[in-house]
Amino acid sequence: MSLSRKVLIVGSYNQDLSWKTSNFPYPGQTVLGTFHMNPGGKGSNQAVAAVRAGAHATFVGAVGKDPFGAAAHTFLKNEGLTIHLVEKTEAATGTAAIMVNSAGQNEIIVALGSNLLLTSEDVPDALLNEASIIICPLEAQLTTVEGIFKRAKQAGARTLLNPAPMPKHLPPEILKHTDIIVPNEGEFAQLISQIEPGFDTASILADLSTLPHQAIHQACRILKIDHVIITLGEKGVFVSSPTEYFYLPAIPVKVIDTTGAGDAFIGGLTTSLIENPNDMYKAVCFANCTAALAVTKPGAAPSFPLRPEIDALLKKHLKDKLV
């Protein structure tokens, strides 16, 4: 088992092009809004969230030979990450078109570009061997993720899969090599229906306040993954492990922009797990606070909190017994 205290994130970097508008346009409609450009991509966001939360984090990704790729280098270095960015000349750096409405909800289209050219071989053995947790979101080829997770397990690291965006068919080999999976409720429902078609996940998740949590726990166990952590947005988070399950409500905050909230959660979660590998409850509380702070500011990575802010919120809510 690896004794390292580093987290390695292998995944996407995208240039986020974001428009804030009152209401999402319906097909054929033109609406007015304001525009911002930010660094993004689920992998890069998760790496930034982890390093800001206090982890020693390394990011491996692929960018194009273009201004967005050059900006990625500068941004990630300035954040204090160890980076291994592979330049791919055959494709442009990934981009994301993001719309955010007045409720802070978002709709996103991603052109993955160079992210799709990243291979497992692009990840040096040395980086895999020095990590105790390896995170992969799915803005990459599935064969790349499968290769990395197999190597991660051989190296004795824990693997965390963020199945976003959820593909039509997630290879069982990836799930077999996953220790912790963090889907949102839609991704969880898709996952279960791929493994057990006909299983009514939607109604299980529909009303957390009335349904016994045992039913959700049983649905999680279908995945045969040690830790299943379903992020439920403003409804909170449900956690199922082999010997326990628990639910935490979201921390009430004024929501400005939910873009990257799931990424902030994962960065916070892994930072805490690096510090206390066996304390999943503490890690989820810490992650809940990280995500709550992230949604109070615009953008994805730029909204992620620093460690003292997370610790202060955690302390306050532990005192109020809200987490």
Ligand code: RIB
């Ligand atoms: O999770 C949010 C991210 O999804 C954005 O930064 C965007 O780039 C897409 O990858």
